[in-house]
Amino acid sequence: MPAPLARLLGVLFAAALSLVALTAPARAADEFTWGVQPTNGRDHFVLTAAPGQTLVDVVGVSNFGAEPLTLRVYATDAVLAVDGGMTLLTGAEQPRDVGSWIGFDAESYTIAPGKRADIPFRLTVPAGATPGDHTGAIVASIKAAATGPGEQRFDVDRRVGARVYLRVAGPALPGLAIEDLRVSYDNPLAMFGGAEAVVRYRVRNTGNVRTTARVETTISGLGGWRLGGPKHTTLPELLPGATHEVVQRFAGVVPAGRLTADVKVTGDPATSATESTAIWAPPWLLLGAIVLLLSALIGRLIRVVRRHKSTAAEGAATTEGTASAEAGKSTEAGDGSKPADTRTEATADPTG
Numbered sequence: 141m142p143a144p145l146a147r148l149l150g151v152l153f154a155a156a157l158s159l160v161a162l163t164a165p166a167r168a169a170d171e172f173t174w175g176v177q178p179t180n181g182r183d184h185f186v187l188t189a190a191p192g193q194t195l196v197d198v199v200g201v202s203n204f205g206a207e208p209l210t211l212r213v214y215a216t217d218a219v220l221a222v223d224g225g226m227t228l229l230t231g232a233e234q235p236r237d238v239g240s241w242i243g244f245d246a247e248s249y250t251i252a253p254g255k256r257a258d259i260p261f262r263l264t265v266p267a268g269a270t271p272g273d274h275t276g277a278i279v280a281s282i283k284a285a286a287t288g289p290g291e292q293r294f295d296v297d298r299r300v301g302a303r304v305y306l307r308v309a310g311p312a313l314p315g316l317a318i319e320d321l322r323v324s325y326d327n328p329l330a331m332f333g334g335a336e337a338v339v340r341y342r343v344r345n346t347g348n349v350r351t352t353a354r355v356e357t358t359i360s361g362l363g364g365w366r367l368g369g370p371k372h373t374t375l376p377e378l379l380p381g382a383t384h385e386v387v388q389r390f391a392g393v394v395p396a397g398r399l400t401a402d403v404k405v406t407g408d409p410a411t412s413a414t415e416s417t418a419i420w421a422p423p424w425l426l427l428g429a430i431v432l433l434l435s436a437l438i439g440r441l442i443r444v445v446r447r448h449k450s451t452a453a454e455g456a457a458t459t460e461g462t463a464s465a466e467a468g469k470s471t472e473a474g475d476g477s478k479p480a481d482t483r484t485e486a487t488a489d490p491t492g
Contacts (some may be wrong), residue, residue, distance in 0.1 A: 201249065214239075273349045274308060311348075325395075331395055343375055356372050
């Protein structure tokens, strides 16, 4: 295998393995033998503090394996993934938000087999922190060697974390927006049976608090004629700035001239939103039939008009011929009956 290709495959393999490490269960076989969770039976850290306030809490890191583990324990920020969901900064990246506000007494901790270490930490909210939700995680990680294609070796950062949801006191401003609304339609030749219409859009959390909502999608024709839906979906919890892609498919939509996709987000009044978009969907078969019918009617009308004109022309020619004949007869009668000149000229008698 060429060296550049092997290196590329190796990088992809390492990235995939790291992603599995971030999303795998805490006790996945042969991958993770440790877990991270808040104490007191909580699933996540859900905290509230005011700017300038310091909180103290405890995270539990457990070793499920048969050997001692030395783990790096630290906090980091949650960031938006390419698909709009949540992911974490890599271990080499420096946090700038809630991850930078959390501190531990040490950088690494050694945990005996089958034991849990309860590790305290401090969270100090800066005086200028913005109100609303700030999300991060507390992570326990181990760097391990991995072998990829072409016998390439990599250091993979295997991490297990517990989420941290911190709400900084101040105005809570929820908000959701519908973005990039599109509708596509494979317009069929015939109206009967219809075709599939696909509606795609993105819902963004434009507020400063995490939120969720219910979304309704419908397809309508001219005059509000309902052609598909409503279809409903419930959004996952969205962090501030996060997005969620929605795709709704509607089968058997007839080409009704113009298709309108309507999307309505229903949550609390502050997160409600509506958007619409439309495309033309001509009913080609019906339009063709109408064109043929109109063509036939126009052709018939033209023939009727032409026939009427022809009849009128023939009538005019007949009338003109009759008039000329009568005029000729009148002229002949005048020439034959002209009276002779009977005037007598008087002659003077010379003899008197």
